[in-house]
Amino acid sequence: MNAPIPLQKDKPALTDVQALRDSARRHIEEGAVTERYSADRDKVLEMLNEALATELVCVLRYRHDYFMARGIHSHAVATEFLEHSNAELAHADQIAERIVQLGGEPDLNPDAITGRSHAEYRIGKTLQEALKENLVAERIAIESYREMVQFVGDDDPTTRRMLEEILAVEEEHADDLADLLQDQARRK
Numbered sequence: 001m002n003a004p005i006p007l008q009k010d011k012p013a014l015t016d017v018q019a020l021r022d023s024a025r026r027h028i029e030e031g032a033v034t035e036r037y038s039a040d041r042d043k044v045l046e047m048l049n050e051a052l053a054t055e056l057v058c059v060l061r062y063r064h065d066y067f068m069a070r071g072i073h074s075h076a077v078a079t080e081f082l083e084h085s086n087a088e089l090a091h092a093d094q095i096a097e098r099i100v101q102l103g104g105e106p107d108l109n110p111d112a113i114t115g116r117s118h119a120e121y122r123i124g125k126t127l128q129e130a131l132k133e134n135l136v137a138e139r140i141a142i143e144s145y146r147e148m149v150q151f152v153g154d155d156d157p158t159t160r161r162m163l164e165e166i167l168a169v170e171e172e173h174a175d176d177l178a179d180l181l182q183d184q185a186r187r188k
């Protein structure tokens with residue numbers, strides 16, 4: 001057995017190259033998941049499927065609102081809804097891709113999606129209400145992504161980085177919606 005090479009006292013030791021190579025060869029059917037993957041994989045997969053469901057509910061809500069946004073002043077808002085819907089779909093794809101890399105299966109069964117989603121499919125009756133509902137959903141997404149980032153911590157840096165990137169976009173979305181909401185209020 002190759003002993004790890006000690007570094008400084010407070011830093012974790014690096015494994016020597018041969019041990020790394022040997023470890024990589026074992027369980028190659030696990031794909032991207034190696035022996036050192038220290039996160040609770042089942043938990044991470046469950047969490048990612050919840051995030052996937054949340055994104056898909058947001059895709060549908062934003063798309064509904066895009067088609068329903070009518071009136072001379074709603075053009076900018078409608079465009080924003082469509083952009084957000086497409087961004088949420090891109091997030092869903094990123095998450096599904098990561099689930100597969102981790103050896104899981106993205107659950108795209110429509111019957112299960114509503115129950116698993118953190119955000120709700122709530123439709124506003126007016127443009128203002130629609131903006132508000134979307135803002136609430138974004139704020140829910142922001143909170144849950146923040147929690148997921150903390151949960152993953154240093155155990156799965158790739159998943160964490162993806163979640164952080166998505167989180168930053170959700171914050172932009174919330175910011176856009178807050179601006180549009182203010183504009184709408186000013187018009188009244």
Ligand SMILES: [Fe+2]
Binds near residue numbers: 058141166
């Ligand atoms: Fe998203």
Ligand SMILES: [Fe+2]
Binds near residue numbers: 170
């Ligand atoms: Fe978003």
